[in-house]
Amino acid sequence: MEGQPHPYAPTDLKLPGYVPNFFTQFTIVSVYGLSSLLVGENIAKVISRYAARDAVVEGVTAVFEGPASLLAVYAIASGKSYSYILQFSVSLGQLYGTAVYFLTAYLEGDHFAASSYHYYVYYIGANASWVVIPSLIAVRCWNKICSAVQVQGQKRTKSH
Structure with a gap:
């Protein structure tokens, strides 16, 4: 079982079970940023002490x-x-x-x-x-x- 081609070096490296990421970097960074913003905002709303350090x-x-x-x-x-x-x-x-x-x-x-x-x-x-x-x-x-x-x-x- 060869596996799918991967972007890693060396290119002939066998990675059985490798599955390429189907999310773009933009999508990953956007979800992370949005999640961080929502959680940070919730914490600041819930505990006002986080807003005034x-x-x-x-x-x-x-x-x-x-x-x-x-x-x-x-x-x-x-x-x-x-x-x-x-x-x-x-x-x-x-x-x-x-x-x-x-x-x-x-x-x-x-x-x-x-x-x-x-x-x-x-x-x-x-x-x-x-x-x-x-x-x-x-x-x-x-x-x-x-x-x-x-x-x-x-x-x-x-x-x-």
């Missing part, structure tokens, strides 16, 4: 957490010893930013959504991953760091 929290995220995240990716990929402390730090920074986000909303009356459905789906549901994922990473890194310190302590005890 908190410059301090976003500034800290952009200046510190963004580059630290990229450094963490590099450290993980190259097996650097500081990868766990970086992941832990970035996760704590994310949890702090999320806590500030939710606490300021609570202190301002927490009336940013048009309905309880939108409140729970967009405000709570969409932001849940910003709590769950960094928490899991922080706990994992905490355990790894504690284990490494414990092993190091045991090595020192044995050598004396």
Whole structure:
């Protein structure tokens, strides 16, 4: 079974089951752009805080957490010893930013959504991953760091 011709190099590469895309690039980009616009607009309507951004929290995220995240990716990929402390730090920074986000909303009356459905789906549901994922990473890194310190302590005890 030869499969259909494909646009990839080398041209004699066998790709069994290859099916050419029947959507044009314009169609794909248009659907993506329209979807992003509709979802972004809904979030801004539902949670007015997204329309008026908190410059301090976003500034800290952009200046510190963004580059630290990229450094963490590099450290993980190259097996650097500081990868766990970086992941832990970035996760704590994310949890702090999320806590500030939710606490300021609570202190301002927490009336940013048009309905309880939108409140729970967009405000709570969409932001849940910003709590769950960094928490899991922080706990994992905490355990790894504690284990490494414990092993190091045991090595020192044995050598004396």
